[in-house]
Amino acid sequence: MSDWIGFSRSIKLDWLNKAAEIYMEEKDHRKVKFALDKYLTEKIVSKYNRRKTVNILIRIWVNVEPQHTQLRDTALNLFKIANENEKLAIHWSLVMVAYPIFRDITAIIGKLLDLQDDFTLSMVRRRIYELWGERSTLQYALNKIVRSVTEWxxxxxxxxxxxxxxxxxxxxxxxxxxxxxxxxYLVTSEKTCLRFIEVNNLDELFPFKLDLKLDDFNGSKGFSLNKMGSDVVITLQ
Incomplete structure (x- = not known):
């Protein structure tokens, strides 16, 4: 678990879509940054807040860690042919990779919603403090992330x-x-494998109905299926 938080602004889905669309046309991160700043000028008046927002979008779609560029490039190719639900799922994947705090907060939300139909911010706060420690930047990020996923x-x-x-x-x-x-999920959880019986019920992916079958992994580039005792497990190649 990283000490770095970074998610300091609520992010709208339209802004994520725009970041992906601009990056499709222009791969130079400085030009993408300029185009996003221009796009957000009328939406975020404060230059400081706009800069923070642009930096978050750039980290998600453009300046990804070297080990994650292949995942991002796959996401970009899928984005071109995705419907609206799928675009959200693609963004969700990249936000998880870019911001570990997002992964942990959404995992808590998913676990709570698996137990009941609702949750409170205080429930999530208590659990995330247990993982990350109590600090003002975490409280701020929690509010921004919950507001973001609500707007999505x-x-x-x-x-x-x-x-x-x-x-x-x-x-x-x-x-x-x-x-x-x-x-x-596998990249961000740092697990070496995932039991197949868990695939369709991962707390971090709570908004999405997956209904994945074993055959979906057979022959899929980047995945391997193996036996571990009585379980079938999925690993990344």
Whole structure:
């Protein structure tokens, strides 16, 4: 678990889409940064807040860690042919990879929603403090991440401030997008393998209905299936 947090602004889905679209046309990160700043000028008046937002978008889609460029490039190719649900799943994959705090917070939300239909910000705060320690930057990031995933339509506001409701899972049609989510999960969890029986019920991927089958991994580039005792496990090649 990294000490670095970094997710300091709420991010709208339209902004993520725009970052991907600009990066498709222009690979130079300085030009992408300039184009995003121009796009957000009327949406975020404060130069400071706009710069922070652009930096988050750039980290997600452009300036990725060298070991993750292949995953990002796969995401970009899928984005070109994805429907709206799949675009969100693609962004989700890359945000998990770029921001470990996002992965951990969404895992907590997913676990809570597996137990009940709603959750509160205080529940998530208590659990994330146990993992990351209590600090003001974490509280700030928690608010921004929960607000972001709410605006993306994966959860909704409850009857009182700080209360949230789960929503019906989003269907993903393309097998390749589902596999991208699993790859991002394995990369960010730093697990060496994943039991197949867990694949369709990962807390971090709570917004998405995957319905993956063993055959979906057979022959899929980048994955291997192996036996571990009585379990079939999935590993990255």
């Amino acid at each position: 339509g994966t959860v909704e506001d409850g009857s009182k401030p700080g209360d949230y409701q789960g929503k019906e899972q989003l269907c993903i049609d393309k097998k390749e997008v589902k596999l991208l989510l699993i790859r991002a």
